[in-house]
Amino acid sequence: MAANYTLRVNGRSHAVRVDDPRTPLLYVLRNDLDLHGPRFGCGLGQCGACTVEMNGRAVRSCSIPVSEAAGKTILTLEGIGTPQKPHPLQRAFVEEQAVQCGYCINGMIMQAKTLLDRNRKPTEDEIRQALAGNLCRCGTHVRIVRAIKRASEAA
């Protein structure tokens, strides 16, 4: 049954209408709000490419029904920085050349952001643990960890 929701994304409210309340938040972000930072990887909650922040926690937007996201505070990659004023993590990922194809990077940055928000100076082990559920098929993990370390040192 069609339903209307208000989503609070990147500091703005958006009225959305969906055919099914179980529609994944990821679909609404990408297709209705034109936010393409979050990626569709597996669609099963297993890869992390679709990660966004919801009420301060990293969540997999492919596995969150839009009905559950309504009224919560949602932050996507687009909301944390701009090309002119990048987030320290975005800058560090560029400086460390941590990206190959880039498909996983939205998830890596959003997951890392929630880590740095609660632990400003994580050890390498803590970074690895926090990102253990985020997959990178290009195998650029070493540079990703280095970029997160660099961002934590810049903070």
Ligand code: FES
């Ligand atoms: S697309 Fe959501 S976890 Fe893979």
Ligand code: FES
């Ligand atoms: S950079 Fe290609 S999947 Fe991670």
